[in-house]
Amino acid sequence: MSDICKIPVTATFRIVDGEAVMVAAEYADIPADAIARYIVERLGVDAICGEAGA
Numbered sequence: 001m002s003d004i005c006k007i008p009v010t011a012t013f014r015i016v017d018g019e020a021v022m023v024a025a026e027y028a029d030i031p032a033d034a035i036a037r038y039i040v041e042r043l044g045v046d047a048i049c050g051e052a053g054a
Contacts, residue, residue, distance in 0.1 A: 004029045 008025040015021075039047050 003032045005032055005035060006030075007035075 006027050006029055008022070009028045009030075010026045011022050012024040013020045014023050036048065
């Protein structure tokens, strides 16, 4: 299992039949721990783990 995620870092969307469709993207290999750290720092641990008491 890889700890690297290939994600779009920029993208161009067009509206096609009323829906947004990605027509171009630039991808980067981002470490999974960097993505998790970003989410926790900006949204809190509950964004990943749910409510602490649940």
